[in-house]
Amino acid sequence: MPKQTNFFTKHLMEWTAANPRPLPWKATQNAYHIWLSEIILQQTRVEQGTPYYHKFINAYPSITDLANAPADEVMRLWEGLGYYSRARNLHAAAKYVADELNGIFPSTHEEIKKLKGVGPYTAAAIASFAYNLPYSVVDGNVYRVLSRFFGIETPIDTTIGKKEFAQLAQEALHKKDPATYNQAIMNFGALQCKPANPLCEVCPLQKKCVAFKTDKIGLLPIKSKKIKRTERFFNYLLIQPLKKENQVFISKRLAKDIWQNLYEFPLIETKELLTQQELLAHPSFNLLINNTSKIKQVQSSKSYKQQLTHQKINAQFFVITLPQKYISASATKQWQLITKKEMDNYAFPRIVNSFLENQHTSGNKQLLLNL
Ligand code: SF4
Structure with a gap:
């Protein structure tokens, strides 16, 4: 050798x-x-x-x-x-x-x-x-x-x-x-x-x-196991309080998970992406919103995807407008209400940024995100 x-x-x-x-x-x-x-x-x-x-x-x-x-x-x-x-x-x-x-x-x-x-x-x-x-x-x-x-x-x-x-x-x-x-x-x-x-x-x-x-170029190097990939489904809630339409809630990812310490919108993770109806009936959603009948408007985005090394993330964004008093107090305590301008001060995962960029380029036609 x-x-x-x-x-x-x-x-x-x-x-x-x-x-x-x-x-x-x-x-x-x-x-x-x-x-x-x-x-x-x-x-x-x-x-x-x-x-x-x-x-x-x-x-x-x-x-x-x-x-x-x-x-x-x-x-x-x-x-x-x-x-x-x-x-x-x-x-x-x-x-x-x-x-x-x-x-x-x-x-x-x-x-x-x-x-x-x-x-x-x-x-x-x-x-x-x-x-x-x-x-x-x-x-x-x-x-x-x-x-x-x-x-x-x-x-x-x-x-x-x-x-x-x-x-x-x-x-x-x-x-x-x-x-x-x-x-x-x-x-x-x-x-x-x-x-x-x-x-x-x-x-x-x-x-x-x-x-x-x-003639072993294509075979080498050898790996014993294939990477196991999991698929996850994120339903993001862009909650805009009525009369504060240029503001939206964000929250910080504190758990030991992907994107720790990054910011995102309030999230409900599920086994599949939800439809609007499923979202409104979902128990986690009803813990956040006291009275879903008071919601003025819900709109959902197309689905977005991001491939990480071990995980494939699917995300959908729901823009929800309602009077702030119907949002549960315990939820808002963990969130921050910020304006579009202030968004530049926070780091978001790529999938969230893709959605936001799409919002700007589509001139807000797809969604009523008044940012
Ligand atoms: S070292 Fe790499 S590039 Fe060079 S002959 Fe071998 S396989 Fe080909």
């Missing part, structure tokens, strides 16, 4: 020299900036993540600035990137560095790993990119490149597989220039050894690539 590893590393380093990929955070050794970019890129493509990286750096030039920012402001800045636990962890880690480490970003692999939201991959990336420490990254790209080139059929989502790939990645690491090597293998996976249609014909590793020689 060492011979094959040497060949792999040598040609990968040559490939990256010939195929540079300049990224804004590669020109810096500022560990705070590198950490920020790595957290953003955990589940986001470079093209989508880059504007967010700049937004954060501009809003919070130092990690202490980020630590001191209000949580809602951080979530608002993150809005649209998804996987919101990243933003919560980012904020918590910044506070930890500001409070416990005098605002100085940790400089050892061990210390970096202690930050909230930093797993083995991110710790290795920061350690190598910011401090040139010899830790190899292992992400989806790396699994694919290694499994194909070395012909490894151990499933990548098993403990034994993870260990095997981590060892191999560490063996193949260019110890003198881990930063360049780590960037190279990820770029190689993204640009050359792509999931579908890899560019094998013009690949510098082709000569010794096991998957290429044995």
